[in-house]
Amino acid sequence: MVPTNYFLILSAVLFLLGVLGVLVRRNALVIYMSIELMLNAANLAFVAFASASGGLEGQLAVFFVMTVAAAEVAVGLALLVTIFRTKKTIDIDTLHQLKG
């Protein structure tokens, strides 16, 4: 079987790719997808640990993360569409009305 560490390393790599996406891209939709990638990487680590320990609690945590992610995407995309209607862009650098 595959060592648990390998799954954790893969999870870390995917998480960091998500972080990189949030930091370097300017398109709000790509930033959302990077956040989804980070959530998935965390889920993979949860399942790897659950499988290593032989319990089911880790898998249930993933189940709850999935529902919260679904809710977050629905509201987030609705916000993006509303912002696009009024501003005609989803470039996060031009959306700085709240900047102090």
Next chain:
Amino acid sequence: MTVDLLVFLILALIAVGAAVGMLFSRNMVYAVLFLVLVMMTIAVFYLMLGAPFLAMAQITVYAGAIMVLFLFAVMILGPERLPEEGGPVAWQRPVAIGLTLAFLVEVVYAFAAKVGGLGTLMPPAEGAGSPAAIGQVLFNQYLLPFEVTSVLLLVATVGAVVLTKDGKDK
């Protein structure tokens, strides 16, 4: 090298490659499809880890529902291609890439230094992670959180409808 390890390495390569493709593709539709590929490979990882229920939920919820929502958003927003040369903070991108690489080296070293320390995965026990086993725990120990998520989803649905409704009928 066992067959399991070979399958893992090939799938890991596909997952990382698709994630990189998602980050750097200029066309939004391609980015969404790359992310769907990542979700699919992660579903296969769940199967390898003995979580068949989660693998199916991953495909239906993530690849099926969430990514279709993203595709709809791309359709509404238009496949907008933004000029991606540096934002107001010119040094942000190189610093971000440098720090991410440093963190990556650190994390991979931390995990790779302990190969075997966390043990290898046992072949999953018969029926573990099946819908029946998950439901047993979910509806006995975690009934209240489960009901709370149903309220959360309802609130999210109503919120999305309220946010996207145009205010012409006022």
